[in-house]
Amino acid sequence: MNILEIKNxxxxxxxxxxxxxxxxxxxxxxxxxxxxxxxxxxxxxxxxxxxxxNYSSGLIKINDYQLTNHHRDGLxxxxxxxxxxxxxxxxxxxxxxxxxxxxxxxxRTIHEIIHDTQIENFVDQKVKKYSLGMKQRxxxxxxxxxxxxxxxxxxxxxGLDPEATRDLxxxxxxxxxxxxxxxxxxxxxxxxxxxxxxxVVINHGQIExxxxxxxxxxxxxxxxxxxxxxxxxxxxxxxxxxxxxxxEDKTIQIKDHDDILNQIMTILVKNKIKILSVQESxxxxxxSLLNLITKNSNxxxx
Ligand SMILES: Nc1ncnc2c1ncn2[C@@H]1O[C@H](COP(=O)(O)OP(=O)(O)OP(=O)(O)O)[C@@H](O)[C@H]1O
Numbered sequence: 001m002n003i004l005e006i007k008n009x010x011x012x013x014x015x016x017x018x019x020x021x022x023x024x025x026x027x028x029x030x031x032x033x034x035x036x037x038x039x040x041x042x043x044x045x046x047x048x049x050x051x052x053x054n055y056s057s058g059l060i061k062i063n064d065y066q067l068t069n070h071h072r073d074g075l076x077x078x079x080x081x082x083x084x085x086x087x088x089x090x091x092x093x094x095x096x097x098x099x100x101x102x103x104x105x106x107x108r109t110i111h112e113i114i115h116d117t118q119i120e121n122f123v124d125q126k127v128k129k130y131s132l133g134m135k136q137r138x139x140x141x142x143x144x145x146x147x148x149x150x151x152x153x154x155x156x157x158x159g160l161d162p163e164a165t166r167d168l169x170x171x172x173x174x175x176x177x178x179x180x181x182x183x184x185x186x187x188x189x190x191x192x193x194x195x196x197x198x199x200v201v202i203n204h205g206q207i208e209x210x211x212x213x214x215x216x217x218x219x220x221x222x223x224x225x226x227x228x229x230x231x232x233x234x235x236x237x238x239x240x241x242x243x244x245x246x247x248e249d250k251t252i253q254i255k256d257h258d259d260i261l262n263q264i265m266t267i268l269v270k271n272k273i274k275i276l277s278v279q280e281s282x283x284x285x286x287x288s289l290l291n292l293i294t295k296n297s298n299x300x301x302x
Contacts, residue, residue, distance in 0.1 A: 001028075001064065002025040002026060002027055002061075003026050003027065003028050003062065003063055003077075003149055003150050003181045004025060004026040004049065004060075004061070004062055004150055004181065004183065005025050005059070005060070005061040006022055006023055006024055006025070006045075006049070006058070006059070006060050006061075007023045007058055007059040008021045008022070008023055008057070008058040008059065009021070009022040009023070009045070009048060009055055009057075009058035009059070009060065010022075010055070010056045010057045010058055011041075011044055011048060011053070011055050011056050011205075012056045017205065018041055018044050018205050019041050019044055019045060019048070019055075019205045020204075020205050020206045021058075021206070021207075022041075022045060022058070022202075022205075022206075022207055023207070024200050024207065024210050026150070026181045026183060026198075027181065028149070028179050028180075028181055029176050029177070029178075029179045029180065029181060030176065030181050030182075030197055030198055031172060031173075031176050031181075031182045031184065031195050031196050031197055031198070032181075032182065032183050032184070032196060032197075032198045032199070032200060033184055033185070033186070033192040033195075033196035033198070033199045033200070033213075033285075034046070034183055034184065034185040034199075034200050034202065035185065035186075035189065035192065035199055035200070035201055035202070035285075035289055036201055036202035036203050036208070036289075036293075037203060037293065040202040040203050040204065040205065041202050041204075041205040042154070042185040042202055043082065043083065043154055043185070044205075045202070046080070046082050046152050046154050046183065046185065047082060048060065049062070049067070049078070049080075049152055049183070050075065050078060050080045050082065050152055051067060051072050051075055052082065054069045060074075061074065062074030062075065062077060062078060062150060063077045063149055063150070076146070077148060077149040077150055078148055078149075078150045078151075078152060079142070079143030079144055079145065079146070079148035079150075079151045079152070080143060080151065080152035080153070081136075081139040081140060081142070081143050081152070081153050081154065081156055082152065082154040083154055083155070084132070084135065084136075084139075084158070085135060085136075085138070085139030085142065087127040087130075087135065087138070088127065089126065089127055089128035090126055090127075090128065091126065091127060092123065092124050092125060092126055092127065093119055093122065093123040093124070093125070093127060093130075093138045093141070094110075094114070094123045094124055096127070096138065096142060097110050097113065097114070097123075097141065097142065097145060098110070100142055100145055100146075101145050101146065102145070102146045104146070104147070105145055105146055105147075109145075109147075110145075113141050113144045113145065114141065116144070116171060116174075117137055117138075117140050117141040117144070117171065118137070118164075118167055119134075119137050119138060119141055122134055123138075123141075131159070132158070132159030133159045133160050133161060133164055135159070136156060136157075136158060136159050136160055136164075137160070137164065137168075139156075140153075140156060140168065140171070148180060149179075149180060149181065150180070150181045150182070150183070151172075151175065151180060151181070151182045151183070151184075152183050153172075153182065153183070153184045153185070154185050155185060155186055155187070156168060156184065156186070157186055157188050157191055165188075165191060169191060169194060169195055172184070172195055173195055176195075176197075184196070189284075189285040189286045189289065190284070190285070190286070192285060193213075193217075193284060193285040196213055197212060197213050198210070198211070198212050198213060199211060199213060199216045199285075201216075201289065201292060201293075203293055203296070203297075208292055208293065208296055209292055216288060217282040217283060217284070217285065217288055218282050220282070220283045220287065220288035220291045220292060221255060221256065221282075221283050221287075221288075221291065222255075222256040222280050222281065222282055222283070223253050223254065223255055223256060223280070223281050223282075223283065224253070224254045224255075224256050224260065224261055224264065224278065224279075224280060225248070225251045225252070225253050225277075225278070225279045225280070225281055226251065226252045226253075226254070226264060226268075226275060226277070226278050227250070227251050227252070227275075227276040227277045227278075228252070228268065228273050228274060228275050228276055229273065229274040229276060230273055230274075231247065231250065231251075231252055233271075233273060234252055234268060234273045235247060235252050237267060237268070237271050237273065238252070238254070238264065238267060238268075241263075241267050243260070243263065243264065243267070256280065261278070
């Protein structure tokens, strides 16, 4: 069973259509990265799921409860942080947790949340004294109240320092292991790449692609990475032979296609350049996203 099902979701702001037939599902324990350029519609999708805006048409089901303007039962299983969380400036973090907890949330759960999100040092200070990063961490803590089965996180790494980002990454991976599903958007694509197992790519309010992380990254091309005893000479020689090679971190990188590997080997051997290693790698998430969006917009222009 899916924890979230979205089918043909459409959203208008006034007469302008912002989302076009968005459909995707999330399985229990899956971390889904919602990615795309600025203004693509990521936040609008998230706001529709958590009922912050009424969607125009389509279907949203959370844990088998259909979400409509009048029926919001499914939201009891959702913890969300959309944009920078809003707080009462004169209350402490702990008071926020107590205020928003439901009757089933015990003292022990609150203690665990404080511990898991590592907010012990400031949870008893008034929120008006928090930095952006502290507010983000407090916001994550609030999403965990009331035993969510699905977390919706819009740019949760905003304002976090590298250590806090690493901790959050670990925390999210642990939640997924416990069966909690996560829909997350972030412009920090290298961070998303470390945690997401599925991607939904949005552009101009439409899904450009959705696939498992492995399939998405491998479908966007592979590279051959060659190390030689003389990389400068090797790259120069390859380029002279019309092979598009670039230097990436002391390695010569060539996009894999046709029988390019054979050609590279032949040229390097012929020119007596000693090869130290040859490895294959996938494009990273940022390259894959750029490839996809450029390829699709070129196709639309033709
Ligand atoms: N309240 C609103 N009224 C009218 N248009 C809106 C409103 N909110 C968002 N939009 C428009 O909807 C489109 C999608 O915006 P959205 O915030 O969902 O994009 P996003 O993918 O989250 O972008 P970003 O990565 O910059 O946060 C944009 O064209 C935006 O201008």
